[in-house]
Amino acid sequence: MPTDYPIDYLRDILNSRVYEIARETRLHQTRILSDRLGNHIWLKREDEQPIFCYKIRGAHNKMSSLSPEEIKRGVVVASAGNHAQGVALSAKKLGCHAIVVMPVTTPSVKIEAVKRWGATVELVGDSFSEANAYAEIISQEQHKTLIKPFDDRLIIAGQGTVGLEILKQHPGPISAIFVPIGGGGLISGLATYVKQIRPQVKVIGVEPFESDAMYQSLRANKRVILKQVGIFADGVAVKQVGKENFRLCRDFVDEVVRVSTDEICAAVKDICEDTRTLMEPSGALGVAGIKRWLMDQEANGTKVSGEHLIAIASGANVNFDRLRHISERAEIGERREAILAVTIPEKPGSFRRFCKAIGNRSVSEFNYRYANDADAHIFVGVMVRNQDEIDGLIKRLEKKVSRPWI
Numbered sequence: 001m002p003t004d005y006p007i008d009y010l011r012d013i014l015n016s017r018v019y020e021i022a023r024e025t026r027l028h029q030t031r032i033l034s035d036r037l038g039n040h041i042w043l044k045r046e047d048e049q050p051i052f053c054y055k056i057r058g059a060h061n062k063m064s065s066l067s068p069e070e071i072k073r074g075v076v077v078a079s080a081g082n083h084a085q086g087v088a089l090s091a092k093k094l095g096c097h098a099i100v101v102m103p104v105t106t107p108s109v110k111i112e113a114v115k116r117w118g119a120t121v122e123l124v125g126d127s128f129s130e131a132n133a134y135a136e137i138i139s140q141e142q143h144k145t146l147i148k149p150f151d152d153r154l155i156i157a158g159q160g161t162v163g164l165e166i167l168k169q170h171p172g173p174i175s176a177i178f179v180p181i182g183g184g185g186l187i188s189g190l191a192t193y194v195k196q197i198r199p200q201v202k203v204i205g206v207e208p209f210e211s212d213a214m215y216q217s218l219r220a221n222k223r224v225i226l227k228q229v230g231i232f233a234d235g236v237a238v239k240q241v242g243k244e245n246f247r248l249c250r251d252f253v254d255e256v257v258r259v260s261t262d263e264i265c266a267a268v269k270d271i272c273e274d275t276r277t278l279m280e281p282s283g284a285l286g287v288a289g290i291k292r293w294l295m296d297q298e299a300n301g302t303k304v305s306g307e308h309l310i311a312i313a314s315g316a317n318v319n320f321d322r323l324r325h326i327s328e329r330a331e332i333g334e335r336r337e338a339i340l341a342v343t344i345p346e347k348p349g350s351f352r353r354f355c356k357a358i359g360n361r362s363v364s365e366f367n368y369r370y371a372n373d374a375d376a377h378i379f380v381g382v383m384v385r386n387q388d389e390i391d392g393l394i395k396r397l398e399k400k401v402s403r404p405w406i
């Protein structure tokens with residue numbers, strides 16, 4: 001373990017100014033999810049913050065460090081949404097004007113919330129990186145302090161208070177804490193604290209496959225810039241992780257697991273069943289990560305049971321109308337619905353063989369299309385119980401009918 005800098009981080013975390021606005025959130029023991037997964041699954045309920053996300057911690061710690069002169073000149077911030085809300089709320093408390101630059105793809109709940117706290121909003125670019133470049137120009141031209149979302153010592157320290165609260169709230173053994181990663185602000189603060197106080201607790205990062213900048217960077221042992229990021233989990237859609245965040249993660253993070261969009265949707269549903277609360281996709285990453293990690297462990301022959309696993313439920317700022325999409329895909333993520341595309345010979349009897357192969361399963365979606373004299377395409381949704389059943393079904397279709405191409 002490195003010996004020079006982390007002690008200072010502990011001091012910064014313990015001294016951080018957070019609780020003037022942020023609250024100590026609950027560590028919530030799930031019932032349904034714990035039963036289903038055979039482990040004690042806990043949620044750190046950061047959706048209980050006044051901005052429905054942990055970002056207020058780092059934002060207020062940073063804002064509180066500004067001089068009266070800097071407060072008077074105002075601040076500018078680039079953010080995919082939640083950091084902006086933190087800065088806007090803190091600025092309001094401190095009597096400071098904030099300009100917020102967000103990508104045009106930002107969900108409207110996040111834009112409206114920022115406006116409600118009295119900040120000026122500018123929508124620029126398709127990604128955080130473009131919004132950030134514009135914020136840097138404003139900062140220089142108008143002499144406003146730029147409040148960075150993750151690559152900042154005081155932001156990292158503020159987010160680190162999540163780790164501090166968890167260890168205080170859960171004095172018993174903890175196997176692992178699962179933490180969503182965007183630029184690495186939350187996990188670098190949390191891991192730096194947890195690994196020095198209770199090194200036996202694993203800190204495991206979680207990223208979507210389509211925005212896995214930290215996973216790629218740790219593998220390459222340098223900060224990788226992703227060419228493209230998927231924005232389904234908009235709270236963590238970052239092309240490059242922070243410099244300081246990467247340095248800390250390299251030393252303190254045990255591993256990073258990656259999850260699919262469908263698995264994220266299934267986790268949103270799991271959390272909703274246990275808490276009756278609707279997380280945003282990024283907010284459900286921790287739970288999706290636990291499920292994926294347990295599956296990976298089992299595939300490697302290690303059955304994990306009866307352990308205490310904690311997921312950070314990081315935020316709940318989601319547009320209500322996205323719920324339709326999320327609930328549809330949750331079934332797929334749970335491996336309860338398999339969507340298959342099958343090519344069958346266009347001749348009598350082959351459709352009957354197809355139906356026989358499907359058996360008495362419920363069909364949730366069906367489309368038959370004549371392709372040419374030789375083939376027809378079938379697109380079918382089938383309700384299943386698990387991945388084994390999907391694999392078995394695909395094998396049977398291959399043998400009896402033709403080759404499915406999904």
Ligand SMILES: *Cc1c(COP(=O)(O)O)cnc(C)c1O
Nearest residue numbers: 082182183184185186235314315
């Ligand atoms: C910002 C954010 C994250 C993680 O971002 P970091 O830059 O890694 O701290 C995770 N979940 C939500 C909801 C967020 O807003």
